[in-house]
Amino acid sequence: MKHMGIFAGLFAALLFSAAQAADPIVIKFSHVVAPATPKGKAADKFKELAESYTKGVVKVEVYPNSQLYKDREEMEALQLGAVQMLAPSLSKFGPLGVRDFEVFDLPYIFPNKTTLYRVMDGEIGARLFAKLEPKSIKGLAYWDNGFKQMSANKPLKNVEDFKGLKMRIQSSKVLDAQMRALGANPQVMAFSEVYTALQQNVVDGTENPMSNLYTQKMHEVQKHLTLSDHGYLGYAVIVNKAFWDGLSPDIRAQLEKAVKEATAYERQIAQEENDESLAKVKAAGTTEIYILPNEGRAAWHKVLLPVHEQFADVVGRDNIQAIYKIAADVQKEMDAARVKKPAAPKKSPAKKK
Numbered sequence: 001m002k003h004m005g006i007f008a009g010l011f012a013a014l015l016f017s018a019a020q021a022a023d024p025i026v027i028k029f030s031h032v033v034a035p036a037t038p039k040g041k042a043a044d045k046f047k048e049l050a051e052s053y054t055k056g057v058v059k060v061e062v063y064p065n066s067q068l069y070k071d072r073e074e075m076e077a078l079q080l081g082a083v084q085m086l087a088p089s090l091s092k093f094g095p096l097g098v099r100d101f102e103v104f105d106l107p108y109i110f111p112n113k114t115t116l117y118r119v120m121d122g123e124i125g126a127r128l129f130a131k132l133e134p135k136s137i138k139g140l141a142y143w144d145n146g147f148k149q150m151s152a153n154k155p156l157k158n159v160e161d162f163k164g165l166k167m168r169i170q171s172s173k174v175l176d177a178q179m180r181a182l183g184a185n186p187q188v189m190a191f192s193e194v195y196t197a198l199q200q201n202v203v204d205g206t207e208n209p210m211s212n213l214y215t216q217k218m219h220e221v222q223k224h225l226t227l228s229d230h231g232y233l234g235y236a237v238i239v240n241k242a243f244w245d246g247l248s249p250d251i252r253a254q255l256e257k258a259v260k261e262a263t264a265y266e267r268q269i270a271q272e273e274n275d276e277s278l279a280k281v282k283a284a285g286t287t288e289i290y291i292l293p294n295e296g297r298a299a300w301h302k303v304l305l306p307v308h309e310q311f312a313d314v315v316g317r318d319n320i321q322a323i324y325k326i327a328a329d330v331q332k333e334m335d336a337a338r339v340k341k342p343a344a345p346k347k348s349p350a351k352k353k
């Protein structure tokens with residue numbers, strides 16, 4: 001009997017090393033941004049964790065900077081199984097026929113990141129992922145980038161400054177409406193083409209979080225930048241569903257753990273990456289930076305908020321209402337925390353000796 005146990009152990013060990021010796025399971029992870037961005041760094045972190053947790057059974061190949069595919073092609077490649085994993089911007093699901101993701105594009109819908117994370121990690125996030133399954137895609141997590149800023153070759157202070165400008169946007173009808181509300185002409189364009197289009201004046205300006213603007217060197221070809229935080233850009237980490245479902249449960253569990261930890265890491269670095277990029281753009285001295293003051297913000301709000309109602313039937317009126325409710329709850333909690341915070345103790349006058 002004792003020998004049986006030894007044989008069983010040896011057999012298991014042999015099986016394990018045979019699995020390791022066999023060809024690894026390859027995950028091709030394609031994305032369109034630079035490696036030194038929140039998404040780029042998190043993709044590399046996922047590779048490191050996934051390969052370590054599966055002891056090399058899974059090999060992750062990360063292809064940054066649209067090396068393999070541009071925005072639209074990468075979605076098709078995922079559905080066909082030519083790549084296994086992507087993290088496209090939430091603004092790029094419209095062409096797939098899932099327009100609800102564009103709720104994230106509504107101008108000024110997220111007053112802070114606490115609200116945003118509750119939306120991503122709660123019912124709305126799950127409901128949106130469920131809509132991908134009939135398209136052969138499975139959603140695993142939401143990654144963060146940041147609030148967007150406007151840039152152009154002329155100052156963008158007042159709404160009137162946008163009149164007639166050709167502004168590059170991602171493939172989202174909400175972003176199209178946002179630019180039209182400002183009086184601009186939106187032009188959909190793949191991310192990899194934006195720098196050249198700005199340089200050659202094919203378009204006059206664009207919007208992006210600072211990490212994308214800096215790593216694509218857009219500041220070299222944009223004389224003016226307005227810190228407006230008028231909208232948000234985040235990502236859905238998605239996989240080819242058949243590939244994912246075909247993995248053994250233990251490998252899938254290790255990969256889920258890797259995604260979870262890479263997500264925590266990504267959200268932790270997103271803000272600091274954007275802050276650092278802003279500092280670098282300032283230091284480069286090529287771009288005049290304008291901070292939109294409160295009065296200016298109010299004027300932008302006035303023309304942009306009607307886009308919510310305009311798109312309510314497209315992105316889901318219930319989704320919009322649920323986000324407003326989460327934002328109001330978060331605000332209440334923040335106010336309560338401020339009231340509860342004990343006042344700093346008054347300094348007692350120094351005792352005389």
Ligand code: LMR
Binds near residue numbers: 032033089170191212
């Ligand atoms: C863009 O196209 O501007 C962004 O979606 C790029 C990205 O993936 O952050």
